Every structure is written in C-alpha cells, then in structure tokens.
Amino acid sequence: MAQTAIPPTVPLDSAVWRLRSRGCWQDAAALLEHAAALSPTAALRRTALLVECCMFTGEGWERAEDALRAVEPMALTDEERGAAAGERGYLAYASTLLRVRDRADEARAALGRAAALLAPDSPGRALLDFRRGLMAQHVSGNAEAAETGYRRAHAEAVARGDALLSSYTWRQLAALAQQRGDLEQAREGFTHSLRLREETGFLVGIAPALVALAEVQPEPEATRLRTEAGRLFHLLDRVPRWLAAQLTPQPPAPAPA
Incomplete structure (x- = not known):
C-alpha cells in the first residue's frame, strides 16, 4: 500500500517544538504518533525525538528502538533511509557514551551507511558530519578527526541557518579549544x-x-x-x-x- 503523506501544520510543528525544548520528548512524540503510521517524514521526526530523549535522560531505549524498527521497513527515499540510519547510529552512540551498552561498532556502521545514502548536498549532511565528529571525539579519541567533522557541520549549519545545530557545533569546537588550553577561543564558542x-x-x-x-x-x-x-x-x-x-x-x- 502506498504511503500517504501528512502535510505538516504550523500549529503541530510549534507544539512539538515547545514540548521538545522543555524536555518533554515522549509527549512531543505522542503528537506525531498518528501521522507517523502513514508518513515517513513524520515517522522520522518521531524517531528523532525518542532518540534525543535517550541522550538527555538515559531512558526510553526500547521506545526509540521500536520507532526505528517501525520506520526502517517503510517505502523510503535514499534521503529518508540515510536519515533513519543516522538516527540508528546516534542511538547506538548514545548507548555507548552513557555506558548503557557498548554499541560502538553498530554506531560506526550505521553512520557509515547514512554517509553512503545521503547526497553530497543533502540537508542532512551537516547533522551527520556532526555526529561522526562526536564518535571520533568521544568514542575513538581522535580529536583531529572530530574537529574536521565539527567544522564541516558548522559551516553547513551556518549556511543553512540552522541555529540549533550551530549551537551544538560551537559547543564542541569550544570544548576542543578548551582541551588545547585556548580559553579565549573556548569562551567565544x-x-x-x-x-x-x-x-x-x-x-x-x-x-x-x-x-x-x-x-x-x-x-x-x-x-x-x-x-x-x-x-x-x-x-x-x-x-x-x-x-x-x-x-x-x-x-x-x-x-x-
């Protein structure tokens, strides 16, 4: 059966953002539950919320896994398959970082799969570069590779006007500067x-x-x-x-x- 797209509405987007920004990820995901059953776009948004919840709270792992298992069999474009792989990689990274379960190999594989699926000019490239930078820094201990990923992500986020992602890239670049002892650059970031x-x-x-x-x-x-x-x-x-x-x-x- 063909998937029926549910057009996004401004009130729904605003409600989801308000809940997400206050740390109410489960409630935000619930608003998208009906649309997620029909639309890959909504399903990916819902999955991303549940994965972010795991990173911030260390809880909700099974719900995030269920959301991924629901979205992955859908009729997805390469862009959507890349986004789903990126979320799977980020969930595995979070599990590894927070010492819930070591899933570093799964994270690398999924993020590599996302890189193969996303076009070079994909809007999702900046987030992927950022997440690969996180893996390089916090799992592999490779600060040089991490900085390369962060700088690519930062340039693209700024170019696209993605203020939230820019806040993350500024933060991680500042943390690297702090590690080098460059406190002035760290303060700026x-x-x-x-x-x-x-x-x-x-x-x-x-x-x-x-x-x-x-x-x-x-x-x-x-x-x-x-x-x-x-x-x-x-x-x-x-x-x-x-x-x-x-x-x-x-x-x-x-x-x-």
Missing part, C-alpha cells in the same frame, strides 16, 4: 552556543551551555553561571540527567549536548 540556545528557546539545552561556559570563566562569574544552571536544571526535572555530575565539584562527565 561557549558564549555563541549559549546565545543560540537562548534565542531558539531550547530550554533543555541552556543549563549544559551555562555549565560549559562556567568552566572557562573566572570567579565570581563561574559561580553565577553554575547557580543559574542549577536552578534551570531542577526546574526541568533534573534533565539532562548527566549534568548532575557537572554541577558538583567532582570532575565533569562527558557532555554530549
């Missing part, structure tokens, strides 16, 4: 990342951005930023879960968002 998250209203990503900036700021500014981050973290029901370790004096845990 973390400041841009925070600004973009505030401008887009991505509330669940603001506390991590505040903590990252605090790490390269002198006192008393660092304490002020951490205090603000702590308030927002508790307001959003302690999401992202992995941020708790960075709000204490102990050494910080990996910060994927």
Whole structure:
C-alpha cells in the first residue's frame, strides 16, 4: 500500500517544538504518533525525538528502538533511509557514551551507511558530519578527526541557518579549544552556543551551555553561571540527567549536548 503523506501544520510543528525544548520528548512524540503510521517524514521526526530523549535522560531505549524498527521497513527515499540510519547510529552512540551498552561498532556502521545514502548536498549532511565528529571525539579519541567533522557541520549549519545545530557545533569546537588550553577561543564558542540556545528557546539545552561556559570563566562569574544552571536544571526535572555530575565539584562527565 502506498504511503500517504501528512502535510505538516504550523500549529503541530510549534507544539512539538515547545514540548521538545522543555524536555518533554515522549509527549512531543505522542503528537506525531498518528501521522507517523502513514508518513515517513513524520515517522522520522518521531524517531528523532525518542532518540534525543535517550541522550538527555538515559531512558526510553526500547521506545526509540521500536520507532526505528517501525520506520526502517517503510517505502523510503535514499534521503529518508540515510536519515533513519543516522538516527540508528546516534542511538547506538548514545548507548555507548552513557555506558548503557557498548554499541560502538553498530554506531560506526550505521553512520557509515547514512554517509553512503545521503547526497553530497543533502540537508542532512551537516547533522551527520556532526555526529561522526562526536564518535571520533568521544568514542575513538581522535580529536583531529572530530574537529574536521565539527567544522564541516558548522559551516553547513551556518549556511543553512540552522541555529540549533550551530549551537551544538560551537559547543564542541569550544570544548576542543578548551582541551588545547585556548580559553579565549573556548569562551567565544561557549558564549555563541549559549546565545543560540537562548534565542531558539531550547530550554533543555541552556543549563549544559551555562555549565560549559562556567568552566572557562573566572570567579565570581563561574559561580553565577553554575547557580543559574542549577536552578534551570531542577526546574526541568533534573534533565539532562548527566549534568548532575557537572554541577558538583567532582570532575565533569562527558557532555554530549
């Protein structure tokens, strides 16, 4: 049976974004459930929400897997198959990073499959380059390859006006600069990342951005930023879960968002 496309509506898009930006991924995914049964586009959007939920909360793995298993057999274009492979790779990366289960080989294979399916000028290339950069940095320990991926993703995100992805690329490039001891460049990157998250209203990503900036700021500014981050973290029901370790004096845990 042919798939019936469900045209996106502005009210639905706005409702999904409001829920996502506040860390209510399951509720946002529920809004797309009916459309996802009929439309690959909606199914991919729903899958991406559930995968992002896993990264921020460390929970919901089975629901994300179910969403992937539902979308993969659909009649998909190469672009859509590439997007699905990218989500599978990112889910496997999250599982590996958060030490739920080591799925690094699966992540590499899926992201490689996405790279083969997406056209060179695909809108999905920037996100894929970013995710491959994450794999290079946090799983393979290859900072040089990670920076190459982040810079490609950053240039494309800026060119396409993707403010949210730009906030992620600024953040990761700043983290690499921090590792090199270039605190001025790190401050610049973390400041841009925070600004973009505030401008887009991505509330669940603001506390991590505040903590990252605090790490390269002198006192008393660092304490002020951490205090603000702590308030927002508790307001959003302690999401992202992995941020708790960075709000204490102990050494910080990996910060994927």
